Amino acid sequence: MAKFSIKAKNSPFLHFKFLIMALLPKKVKYRKWQTGRVNPKKLQRADTRGIELAFGNFGLKAETPGRIRSNQIEAARKTIARQMQKSGKLWIRIFPDRPFTAKAAEVGMGKGKGDPQGYEFEVLPGRLIFELDGLEETIAREALRKAGAKLPVKTKIVKR
Secondary structure: OEEEEEEOOOOOOOEEEEEEOOOOOOOOOOOOOOOOOOOHHHHHOOOOOOOOOOOOOEEEEEOOOEEEEHHHHHHHHHHHHHHHOOOOEEEEOOOOOEEEEEOOOOOOOOOOOOEEEEEEEEEOOOOEEEEEEOOOHHHHHHHHHHHHHOOOOOEEEEEO
């Protein structure tokens, strides 16, 4: 987790501390993307990238398609970090770079597309989401099970 401290140059009394761990791209080419079509044939296909363990001994793999938002990834990451207790290593294998929009509550139809609300990642079945290493099997399985409960897709735990 990145920790930043900002001090004003001329004021010794002005001192802010805050924590930042938000998964979002620094810059995007287009502010708003089209939603994409829901084709049942495309949802059945499996992913071809990021499907094998590359870093750790244990991984959390998606079994169903879906879109995972950055705050859901962060909630799952915090859950895993809490279970790890300063031991082991965690890799996040997905990055939310697709913007999603929403209109305000109780706003009528029409008058354009809503404002960007955040970023998400489109997951297909077979994609690894997290990888863990340096933990006992029981602790790693429990951490990944709890993280999977925070995500909007069905997941399974894989082992090297």
